[in-house]
Amino acid sequence: MLILQCPCCGVDADETELSPGGEAHLKRYGPGSSEDDFEGYLFMRENPKGVHFERWRHAHGCGKWFHAARCTVTLEVFGTYPAQSYAPPQDILDRIAARRPGWRWREFA
Amino acid sequence: MSEARSALQGRSFDGIARIEDMGLCGMITLRGDLDDGTLQKAVTSVAGVDFPGRRKASLAEGRGLLWMSPDEIMVLLPHADAPGAARTLAAALSGTHHLVAEVSDARAVLRVSGPAAREVLAKLTPADVSPAAFGPGEICRTRLAQAAAAFWMSGEDSLDVVCFRSVAQYVFDLLATAAAPGGEVGHF
Ligand SMILES: [Zn+2]
Numbered sequence: 001m002l003i004l005q006c007p008c009c010g011v012d013a014d015e016t017e018l019s020p021g022g023e024a025h026l027k028r029y030g031p032g033s034s035e036d037d038f039e040g041y042l043f044m045r046e047n048p049k050g051v052h053f054e055r056w057r058h059a060h061g062c063g064k065w066f067h068a069a070r071c072t073v074t075l076e077v078f079g080t081y082p083a084q085s086y087a088p089p090q091d092i093l094d095r096i097a098a099r100r101p102g103w104r105w106r107e108f109a
Numbered sequence: 110m111s112e113a114r115s116a117l118q119g120r121s122f123d124g125i126a127r128i129e130d131m132g133l134c135g136m137i138t139l140r141g142d143l144d145d146g147t148l149q150k151a152v153t154s155v156a157g158v159d160f161p162g163r164r165k166a167s168l169a170e171g172r173g174l175l176w177m178s179p180d181e182i183m184v185l186l187p188h189a190d191a192p193g194a195a196r197t198l199a200a201a202l203s204g205t206h207h208l209v210a211e212v213s214d215a216r217a218v219l220r221v222s223g224p225a226a227r228e229v230l231a232k233l234t235p236a237d238v239s240p241a242a243f244g245p246g247e248i249c250r251t252r253l254a255q256a257a258a259a260f261w262m263s264g265e266d267s268l269d270v271v272c273f274r275s276v277a278q279y280v281f282d283l284l285a286t287a288a289a290p291g292g293e294v295g296h297f
Contacts, residue, residue, distance in 0.1 A: 008179050009164060014235035017251055060252040062178035 004056060007080050008064035021055030024067050025087065025106070049073055051096055051103045053088060056080075069096060113188065116217045116277035124288035126223040128281060131269065134218045135191030137184040138177075139198065141207035151201035155194045156184050166248040166261040175248045175261065188213055217277035221260075221284055222267035227297050230260065230268060232287040239297060254283050 002015040023045050029037040046052065052072045057065045065083040069092050070076060078099065079092040088108060096103055103109065117130035137155075141148045149160045152174065161167040161176040173185040186194055195211040202209065221229055231238050236251040243249055243262075250259040256276040263269040272280045 011164070011250075012237075016235055060257050061250045063181075064178060 002070070002075050002077070004066075004068050004070075004077060005080050006058040006061060006064065007066050007082055008058065009062035011058070011061055013058055013061055017058065017060040019057040019059040021057055021065060024053035024055050046105060048105060051078070051100055051105050053105060053108075055083070071100070113214060116274045117219070117281055120281060122281070122285040122288065124285065124290045125225040125293050126221050126229045126284075126288040128229075128284045128288055129220050129222075130281070131218040131220055133188035134213060134216075135184075135186040135188040135194070136211070136213045136216055136271075137186070137191055137195050137198065138210045138212050139182045139184060139207065140180050141202070141205065143176075143180060143182065145205060147205050148202060148207060151198055151205075152182055152184060154201075155198050156186065161248075164248060165246055167246075168261070168263070175259070177248075177250065177259070215274055216271050217274050217280070219270045219272075219277075219281060219284065220263065220267055221270060221288070222264065224266055225288070225293055226266055226268050228294050229284060229287045229292075230270075231296070232292075232294075233283055234258075253280055256280055256283075 003012050004018060005012050026041060029041040050071055050073055052070060054068050055065060056068050066080050067083060067085060068080045069078040069088055076099070078096045081089050081092060093108065113133055115130055115132045119130050119132060121127065121129040139152055153160050156174045157172050158167040158169045158174055161174050163176055165176050167174045171187055175183040175185065177183050184194065191211050191213045195209050199209045227238050233253040234251045236249050237243065245262045248259055248261045252258060256272055256279055258270055258272040258280060260268045260270040270280065
């Protein structure tokens with residue numbers, strides 16, 4: 001069972017109280033972008049076995065969106081952080097580096 | 110105006126805990142910047158209780174303020190007072206970014222009481238409702254089986270549950286099933 005601490009209200013929320021929002025830190029390519037960029041934005045995902053960054057919503061709680069860093073294999077949670085972030089905070093990156101040396105996810109490592 | 114009726118029309122159930130419809134309850138949703146002094150002053154003067162901190166319930170007899178999310182407060186008050194209080198609140202907040210909505214008739218309120226009240230809720234919610242994790246003056250927003258719900262302690266052995274009116278019967282039946290005679294767990 002996955003338990004994530006919602007950074008908006010501080011509750012340790014059970015997975016069944018949350019709604020998954022898919023992969024985190026996508027850059028939106030809208031009208032006027034190239035077909036390749038638009039395709040990448042719509043369809044291309046990391047889908048990793050291991051360290052992953054996702055968006056979640058505390059649906060059966062405060063209702064707010066947030067980000068989570070976790071391992072898709074073990075469900076180990078490295079941390080959660082505000083939705084209003086373009087990149088994972090340094091303390092979470094450090095924690096991942098300590099637990100998964102050599103990890104990589106898009107431009108983050 | 111039509112006569113307001115609670116969804117459960119006074120139903121009750123007695124098992125290892127008592128489940129009862131709390132009837133018509135006044136509720137006003139207020140959204141805005143909860144750190145704003147004008148907003149805090151306006152809502153506390155309407156509710157007559159202190160402004161609640163994060164995940165707190167500030168309660169007095171028949172009235173209260175519930176912290177619902179970082180930008181949402183629920184006002185509890187007598188049903189007949191709600192429309193007027195919502196107008197008072199909106200007037201006090203004119204010029205301040207906010208949303209006020211009277212939601213009394215959109216919801217149902219039930220009371221779960223008795224020594225096993227916590228256990229009855231623990232059977233239905235993934236939230237930690239042990240005495241160490243949840244106590245008086247706090248609000249828990251979670252789910253009861255498949256329905257969104259929130260609850261707070263209204264007494265030493267009693268919890269008040271609020272859910273959407275459309276699922277009132279479902280939530281009542283859930284609670285009654287969890288409180289069926291012989292259903293004690295004895296965990297807390
Ligand atoms: Zn939350």
